[in-house]
Amino acid sequence: MSAMAAFFAAAQGAFVVFSVFHFFVQKREAVYTDILIQNGTVVNHTGHEKADVLISGGRIKAVGKSLAAADAKVIDAMGCFVFPGMIDTHTHFDLDTGSAVTADDFITGTKAALLGGTTTVLDFATQERDGSLKDALRTWHEKAQGSSCNYGFHMAIARWDAETEAELPDMTAAGVTSYKLYMVYDALKVDDGAIYAALRAAKKEGALIGVHCENWDVLLRRIGEVQASGITGPEGHPLSRPAAVEAEAVARLMRIAELAEAPVSVVHLSTGEGLLEARRARERGQKVFLESCPQYLLLTDEAYKAEDGEKYVMSPPLRKAEDQAALWEALAGGEIDFIGTDHCSFTMAQKREFRSDFKKIPNGGAGVQHRLQLLYTYGVETGRITPEQLTELLSHGAARHFGMDDRGVIAPGMAADLVVYDPLPESVITDTNTAHNTDNSPFAGLALKGEVKHVILNGEHAVENGRLILSGSGRYVHRTASGCCK
Ligand code: URP
Ligand code: ZN
Numbered sequence: 091m092s093a094m095a096a097f098f099a100a101a102q103g104a105f106v107v108f109s110v111f112h113f114f115v116q117k118r119e120a121v122y123t124d125i126l127i128q129n130g131t132v133v134n135h136t137g138h139e140k141a142d143v144l145i146s147g148g149r150i151k152a153v154g155k156s157l158a159a160a161d162a163k164v165i166d167a168m169g170c171f172v173f174p175g176m177i178d179t180h181t182h183f184d185l186d187t188g189s190a191v192t193a194d195d196f197i198t199g200t201k202a203a204l205l206g207g208t209t210t211v212l213d214f215a216t217q218e219r220d221g222s223l224k225d226a227l228r229t230w231h232e233k234a235q236g237s238s239c240n241y242g243f244h245m246a247i248a249r250w251d252a253e254t255e256a257e258l259p260d261m262t263a264a265g266v267t268s269y270k271l272y273m274v275y276d277a278l279k280v281d282d283g284a285i286y287a288a289l290r291a292a293k294k295e296g297a298l299i300g301v302h303c304e305n306w307d308v309l310l311r312r313i314g315e316v317q318a319s320g321i322t323g324p325e326g327h328p329l330s331r332p333a334a335v336e337a338e339a340v341a342r343l344m345r346i347a348e349l350a351e352a353p354v355s356v357v358h359l360s361t362g363e364g365l366l367e368a369r370r371a372r373e374r375g376q377k378v379f380l381e382s383c384p385q386y387l388l389l390t391d392e393a394y395k396a397e398d399g400e401k402y403v404m405s406p407p408l409r410k411a412e413d414q415a416a417l418w419e420a421l422a423g424g425e426i427d428f429i430g431t432d433h434c435s436f437t438m439a440q441k442r443e444f445r446s447d448f449k450k451i452p453n454g455g456a457g458v459q460h461r462l463q464l465l466y467t468y469g470v471e472t473g474r475i476t477p478e479q480l481t482e483l484l485s486h487g488a489a490r491h492f493g494m495d496d497r498g499v500i501a502p503g504m505a506a507d508l509v510v511y512d513p514l515p516e517s518v519i520t521d522t523n524t525a526h527n528t529d530n531s532p533f534a535g536l537a538l539k540g541e542v543k544h545v546i547l548n549g550e551h552a553v554e555n556g557r558l559i560l561s562g563s564g565r566y567v568h569r570t571a572s573g574c575c576k
C-alpha cells in the first residue's frame with residue numbers, strides 16, 4: 091500500500107470509530123450555575139486544608155480561603171470533608187452472564203453510585219467470543235445511555251487473535267485504554283499465551299491490562315471434589331477456590347508479565363498470598379498495579395455458613411481474617427493502588443434458585459453505593475488510613491492509572507466532580523435500604539459513619555442533602571493512555 095493509501099485507510103478507520111463514538115455519545119447541554127462550596131475541609135491525595143471551592147462552567151475555578159461569587163449557589167460544607175468525585179474502577183452493570191442478567195443496569199446502578207459519592211464508574215464492556223471489540227463498545231455505549239454518573243469502559247477481551255489485536259488502536263482512539271482478561275469462566279477464559287501476547291500488544295498502545303486471577307482447571311476439579319463429598323450449598327464455594335487458587339494464578343501472571351516486559355494489574359485481589367506474589371514481582375522491578383474491593387476488606391468466608399449464604403457467592407470468594415489483615419496493611423502501606431466494588435448485583439431469587447448447586451449460583455454482589463462510606467468508616471475512622479489515602483484509593487489513583495487526567499484532584503482547571511461528606515451521621519446498611527435495584531446487600535448489618543451530603547457532577551449540583559436532584563447527566567469519559575504505561 092502506498093503511503094497515501096495507508097493514510098486514507100487509517101483516516102477511514104478513525105472516522106468509523108469517531109462515528110460510532112459520536113452516534114452513541116449524545117450530549118445533553120448542561121445548564122451551569124456557579125457553585126461555591128464554603129467552609130469545608132478540602133482533601134486531596136497530597137494533603138488537606140480548610141478552603142472554599144468555586145465552580146464555574148463545569149470546572150473548578152478556584153480553591154482558597156474566603157472565596158466570593160455574587161451569583162453562585164452556596165453549599166455550606168461546615169464540618170464536612172470535600173473530596174474529589176470518587177471513581178469506581180470496577181462495575182458490571184447490565185451484564186448477561188449467559189445464565190443470569192444483573193439486577194442493576196446503568197440507569198439504577200449509576201444513580202446508586204452517585205448517591206454514594208461516585209461520580210465516575212469504569213464498567214466492563216465485554217466482547218462476545220464471536221464478536222469484535224467495536225461491537226462490544228457500541229453495545230456498552232447503548233447500555234450506558236441515560237447514566238446518572240460519568241462512565242468509561244474497560245474492554246473485556248474474550249478472544250485474543252490477530253483481528254482483536256488489530257482493533258486496539260481503534261479502542262485507544264475511542265477512549266478505551268484498559269482491558270480485562272479472565273483466567274476463568276467458559277465464555278471468557280483466555281490461555282496463558284493469549285495473556286502474554288495481549289500484554290505485549292497493550293503495552294505498545296499505552297494500555298493497562300487487568301487480569302482475573304484464579305486457576306480455572308484446578309478450581310473446576312475442586313468443585314467436583316467438594317460436591318462429591320456431599321457439600322453442594324454455598325459453603326462449598328470458598329472450599330473449591332481457596333487462597334492458593336488465586337495465589338497460583340497471580341504468581342503465573344506475574345511471570346507472564348515479566349516475560350512480556352509489560353505492566354499488569356490484578357483486579358479484585360482477595361488474598362494475602364496473592365499479595366505476596368505481586369510483591370515479589372515488584373521486588374523484581376516489575377510494574378504491578380493492584381485493585382482490591384470492600385468485600386475482601388470487610389467480610390469473611392464465615393458468611394457462607396449463614397442462612398442466606400448464597401448472597402455472598404462471588405469470585406474470588408470471601409476470605410479469612412488474616413487475608414483481610416494483610417490487605418488492610420497493604421492499603422495503609424500504599425501497596426494497593428485503587429479500590430473498586432466489582433458491583434455485579436443479583437436478586438435473592440436469582441441466587442436462591444441454585445442454592446443447592448453452588449457452582450451455578452450467579453457470581454457477584456452489590457456495592458457501588460457504599461464504597462466511600464465503608465472505606466471512610468472502617469478505614470479513616472479506625473485510623474487505618476488517612477483521608478488523603480482514602481482520596482488516593484477511591485479517586486486519584488483511579489484517575490492516574492486509567493488516563494483521566496482532569497479528574498481525581500481538587501484544583502483550578504480540573505473537572506468539577508466533587509463530594510461533600512458529613513462524617514457525623516450514623517446508619518446501618520440493610521438488605522433493602524439501598525438505592526441498588528436489589529433486595530440484598532453483602533454489607534447488610536454493617537454500621538456506617540458519615541454520609542454523602544452533596545455531589546457535584548460535571549459542575550452541576552446532582553445530590554443535595556442526600557437526595558438525587560439530577561439524573562441522566564452522566565457523560566462518557568474518553569480516556570488517554572494509562573498513567574501506568576506513560
Ligand atoms: O463474582 C464476580 N466477581 N462477578 C463479576 C465478574 C468478575 O469476575 O469480576
Ligand atoms: Zn473478575
Ligand code: ZN
Pocket residue numbers: 180181182432434
Ligand atoms: Zn468484576
